[in-house]
Amino acid sequence: MAHSTFGSRTGSAGIDRARVDALADERLDWRFKALPPQAWGRTVQAYLASEPRLSDFGTPLLTLDAGALDHNLRTMAAWCKEAGVTLAPHGKTTMAPALWQAQLDADAVGITLANLPQLHVARAFGVQRLLLANTLVDPAGLAWIAGELAADPDFAFAAWADSVETVALMDAALQAAGVGSGPDPETDRPVEVLVELGGVGGRTGARSVAEAEAVAEAVRAAPTLRLAGVAGYEGSVAHDASPEALDVVRGYLQDLATLHRRLESAYETEHPVVTAGGSAYFDLVTEILAPSATESGAELVLRSGAYIAHDDGFYHGISPLARGAGPTPFRAAMHGWARVVSHPEPELSLLDGGKRDFPFDEGFPVPQLVRGVGAASGVITKLNDQHAYLRDAGDTAPVGAVLRLGLSHPCTAFDKWTLIPVVDDADQADPKVVDLVRTFF
Secondary structure (H helix, E strand, C coil): CCCCCCCCCCCCCCCCHHHHHHHHHCECCCCCCCCCHHHCCCEHHHHHHCCCEHHHCCCCEEEEEHHHHHHHHHHHHHHHHHHCCEECCEHHHCCCHHHHHHHHHCCCCCEEECCHHHHHHHHHCCCCEEEEEEECCCHHHHHHHHHHHHHCCCCEEEEEECCHHHHHHHHHHHHHCCCCCCCCCCCCCCEEEEEEECCCCCCCCECCHHHHHHHHHHHHHCCCEEEEEEECCHHHCCCCCCHHHHHHHHHHHHHHHHHHHHHHHHCCCCCCEEECCCCCCHHHHHHHHHHHHHHHCCEEEECCCHHHCCCCCHHHHHCHHHCCCCCCCCCCCEEEEEEEEEEEECCEEEECCCCCCCCCCCCCCEEEEECCCEECCCEEEEECCCCEEEECCHHHCCCCCEEEEECCCHHHCHHHCCEEEEECCCCCCCCEEEEEEECCC
16 A cells, blocks of 8 residues: 655545534633624524624734735745745644635645644644654654554655754654554555755754754654655744845755755655745745755755745734845735723823733734724834733823734734634625634644
8 A cells, every 4th residue: 555655646545524624513611812702602603694894893903904815825826836836834823723724725845833732733634745844853752653654544744853863853753653663564664764964053953964864864764754855944044034044044955956956866755855945035945955955856845834824023024025036025914903091191092902811022012903993103112911012192092992903923822812714805894704714833
């Protein structure tokens, strides 16, 4: 019986649609802070059938815009097709199986995740092709992965390794779990490994091509592992779009291309993978890595994840499509909503949303609109757990006014909400809520 490998396009790259559809039958209650009491006791499906409006919801609130989500999905799929690369979007951005399904439907070849709990969620929803953009040395986690691979020939999985010590720990844990000792090679499957190259001062990853080559040799020597490609994350070596930062990214990616060329004859799979590419520099990843990947027959896999929601802050400024790498930029699909609850000083208003509700690690929320009125003014200068300090808003933010906020960094927005309303058009005075997206953090 043939089984899937991560780089192979045979087999399924799908998700258990019935399991995702069953989320519509979840009964709503007080556990979901986004929802008004009128929704309690109803299923998701029944509540949406009542055609709720944004004004039915309290504040603070995070929403997604249906039109922007669809635009971003189509835009990224078209960009990847034109560039001749594939996409396994980073699912840790949203941890929302319904959005993973939408990405897979838009030609993604799999889902990328960052840790073991996230893998548990993905397998619970039947995701068939998973890339762990991290090392996995937890013995219990490796035993679980081995069991998943043995039980499901259509399940494809690959993890990263960046040191000889990592490889030794993985091999020992997998041997202890029985990998390599079973009578049937079709159900006793080795774990695919991508050698990770890092950068000095960056995150994980071998710090030189030579060190990475040593890791590859260790993988080849481990009976429970298979060398399947190379991996890296250019977003850990730069954080802006200045010429200097872009040059650093290019240099790092050229080293990754060198590593791939040196290991090309050592791969132990017919479908090797070269992967890099967050949502900030995927144009440079394609420019530098695509030629060597194509020449060798490897698959270049991007892992961009933030594009689906995009934002009005960090990614708005750094996205390749905002830098001219495509004809159509992404649109911000996520917004915060907060109400003015106090106006204790002439130039100070307090909103009822703070760090527990909105992302703040890549910039504070920015006032955009006063719901039902028009443009907002002022600037948020400080956040507490449950309050935002809005200054210089003048008469545009009286007590009781609801402001729409532009946000920065999707990866620290979704994790604050277990259920996120999707509106038909966030620019309307009182948008219709057309969906509720369930997250699993």
